[in-house]
Ligand SMILES: O=C(CO)[C@H](O)[C@H](O)COP(=O)(O)O
């Protein structure tokens with residue numbers, strides 16, 4: 490199937506004490522999925538939350554599509570708990586992983602889709618990433634160094650997106666970090682179709698307008 494434009498707000502910089510309400514508001518304003526940033530204080534120099542919180546959120550929000558962005562050193566460790574918490578798409582960084590195909594298999598056997606992420610300073614080239622394209626459902630090209638929301642978008646990551654889109658016209662390509670109404674055109678033009686946007690959407694005076702505008706730009710380039 491041809492890739493669809495999807496906007497997935499990151500709740501990283503939302504009011505985490507009111508996560509269910511913040512998430513529901515984003516969905517009511519047109520979000521296609523929720524992007525949940527899981528950090529272990531090890532792969533990245535920050536800590537967020539784990540599967541207990543995702544499970545609580547799932548109890549409040551039954552139908553939304555949940556992606557967990559696993560910024561962790563041992564993604565294999567959290568597969569079962571995240572599947573049990575109701576996660577739909579389990580996206581992990583391949584940098585610390587020895588056997589990427591095996592982790593993909595475990596994720597898919599647990600009933601989740603699998604996404605493969607690379608950070609800007611990665612040693613993994615997109616050509617290397619291509620080895621896993623047979624098994625991956627989504628590829629995430631980070632456009633900031635992972636760890637914190639609210640950083641500036643790195644336009645110099647776009648050649649990776651362009652290369653992937655050119656070689657894999659039907660794969661889901663996600664971008665994450667510093668993406669918002671001001672940087673969406675660059676992502677869309679390069680071929681990204683799954684757009685993570687945190688600060689720019691959560692803090693927008695009109696969330697619906699920000700989400701709709703970004704989806705329209707992506708749709709325009711997908712045609
Ligand atoms: O993975 C992330 C950080 O590591 C976040 O998803 C990302 O930073 C989204 O937030 P923003 O749009 O504010 O950059």
Ligand SMILES: [Fe+2]
Nearest residue numbers: 499526558665
């Ligand atoms: Fe993220």
